[in-house]
Amino acid sequence: MAPRSKVAALPKAVKEWLDNALVEGNFADYELLAAGLKEKGYDISKSSLHRYGSKFEAKLAAVKMATEQAEAIAKAVPDDENALGDALLRVIQEKTFSMLMNMEEDPKIGFAKLASIAIESGFSSTNVKEFRSKVKTKAKEAAAEVEKIAKSGGLTAESIDVIKKSILGIAQ
Template sequence: MPPRSKVTTLPVEVKAWLDQSLVESNFSGYESLSAELAERGYSIGKSALHSYGQNFEERLSALKLASEQAKAVVAAAPDEEGAVNEALTRMVQEQLFNLLLAGEGKVDLPKVAKAVAELGRSSVTQKKWQAEHRKAIREEYAAEAAMAVTEELRGQDGMSEQLENRIRGILLGKA
């Protein structure tokens, strides 16, 4: 098993600075990054930084591509029911499951557990939104129907406003 990358052992704030610097420099200038890290007390050669940078750039590019494709899908097929989000959630769940099966004990279980928990929370939020959306549509439809019925009755026999409000309340389940 190869030794662990020196970049992955950097403190969180130094690694965040390095990642930001790589993005800002368009994944170039590894010699100057190596020199800057040396000034900060970390000895990492330009080759190791380049290797890390290539991997990071590939992951970033894949993420950008996926994001652009998702935006294109949403623009091409608006999804008020949340079916796309539900499908994506299931795909991610499947990938995490496959990762666990293929990992053979080499998987960062806390990270996977956190991802699963966040997916679950996302799914619950999605279901809650769908239920609220459907309820709002039903209520809007019921209010329109109640208005139509009371207007119809008012026009026929001169119903009072009090009776109209009572009938509307009954129709809307508020009486």
């Protein structure tokens, strides 16, 4: 078994400093980083730092790309009903279920971790449904209140109907 990375063994504050220095330095000048760590009392070779930095840079790039893609999707396809979130939850739940079913084949998968994922995704799904229900209820209450005010103000039934449909998000 390979020895544990010296970078992984760094105290949290020093690791945060290293991560920030890597990002700010555009993942370059590992000799300078090694010297900086040596000043802090940690002897880590530039090669070890480069291995760590390469993995960190790849993870950061993947997160940036996913974020940019999610923003582009959200901009191109508005999702007021959270259909994308629902779909993501379903995928997570399906994958978790599949992993649970394959645990005997792959013992590296921890039951506790999978159970935790399943429970949290269930809570997320419930919270989203509860939020939607509250929003719909508030919209109906607002539409009813506007209807009362509009009637007392003398608006026509047709005008009131247009306003209510607009508040409730019903296509006309």
